[in-house]
Amino acid sequence: ITGERQMRTFKKSSKLDNVLYDVRGPVVDEAARMEESGTQILKLNIGNPAPFGFRTPDEVIYDMRQQLTECEGYSHAQGLFSARKAIMQYAQLKGIPNIAIEDIYTGNGVSELINICMSALLDNGDEILIPSPDYPLWTACATLAGGKAVHYICDEQSEWYPDIEDIRRKITDRTKAIVIINPNNPTGALYPKEVLQKIVDVAREHQLIIFSDEIYDRLVMDEEEHISIASLAPDLFCITFSGLSKSHMIAGFRIGWMILSGNKKAAKDYIEGLKMLSNMRLCSNVPAQSIVQTALGGHQSVRGYIEPGGRIREQRDYIYKALTDIPGISAVKPKAAFYIFPKIDVKKFNITDDEQFALDLLRDKKILLIHGGGFNWEQPDHFRVVYLPRIEVLKEAMGKIADFFSYYKQQ
Ligand code: PLP
Secondary structure, three states: OHHHOOOOOOOOOHHHOOOOOHHHOHHHHHHHHHHHOOOOOEEOOOOOOHHHOOOOOHHHHHHHHHHHHHOOOOOOOOOOHHHHHHHHHHHHHOOOOOOOHHHEEEEOHHHHHHHHHHHHHOOOOOEEEEEEOOOOHHHHHHHHOOOEEEEEEEEHHHOOEEOHHHHHHOOOOOEEEEEEEOOOOOOOOOOOHHHHHHHHHHHHHHOOEEEEEOOOOOOEOOOOOOOOHHHHOOOOEEEEEEEOOOOOOOHHHOOEEEEEEEOOHHHHHHHHHHHHHHHHOOOOOHHHHOOHHHHHHOOOHHHHHOOOOOHHHHHHHHHHHHHHOOOOEEOOOOOEOOEEOOEEOHHHHOOOOHHHHHHHHHHHHOEEOEEHHHHOOOOOOEEEEEOOOOHHHHHHHHHHHHHHHHHOOOO
């Protein structure tokens, strides 16, 4: 009698058991619930420039419009020739050695390529060094692939640079690779040559693959120069990632790329795996590929945002001062991207659970930001602020945050 049959339920795969992706997790869910019931939330939680009035350069839009009717079919699995050629030339200008067109892969954002790289590399239990704090997609994809994400510390006392001794301590026989995020999300750090050189030395000593996420490489402030670590490691196998989501304010178009460089012989088999997974998704969004050449080669109107007087730069200066003026909050001034990762004096505020802190701030002040734990930071003493909103909006937010800290949990 069919009516009495038990309903079959469907559980998610156990592969997801240890996967954490809090950037879109419980605090964000609570904010969505509040919004549904009519509460307006100020969102300082996601690095998506367009909603904050950052505009894509006109020429990029014009270019896409012109080419749209020719982008109806699939492209080569790794991407259009014009896009890959432009990416290759860009990479050559950055000194990345030993690259040809076949070493460039476009993706539906860097996100897709991170997933492909982790899936193609990691066997169950293989270890990969990932920074803490991190952009959590790296840890999530490594874990989903069956690998073990081993977190090395980035040191707030040293401008948030990777702690080389900690990296050394955490290398085992199963360590296959190291990930760096430079410029960094969530800290806004930019690594100088000496630091990169030390990472290369460790990678060389232990024959590790280097994955370098450089999606913010064109959002560097204070006239500093971004150095691609691959340019220092011609004898190692490196994969460098970048894209247009952030530098050209087109996160929604979904276009990113990766560049294979250095010792490709050592990675011959792995590269076959990358090719297979790249073929399996057919190709990345073709209209978005069609504008890469213009975006990388043309007049870079987005640069204005990071030059003196530019919006991102002014907002950076404002948020740094406003946050560090709050008693009990300290921060390293970001040099790149559009994030800051301040430290909370947890003793003063009696904080033991940073997710709870983010929820309390959300409920009290209607401000959404992500707690440090969302970036695989173990101590409950940090949070990330996205400083993309205009200064007027940031001022209002900072007034509320300062007020929150004036009473939060203090006896
Ligand atoms: N890598 C880092 C460090 C990021 O911050 C982001 C987005 O926030 C991405 C990768 C993903 O970018 P996309 O998939 O839009 O190219």
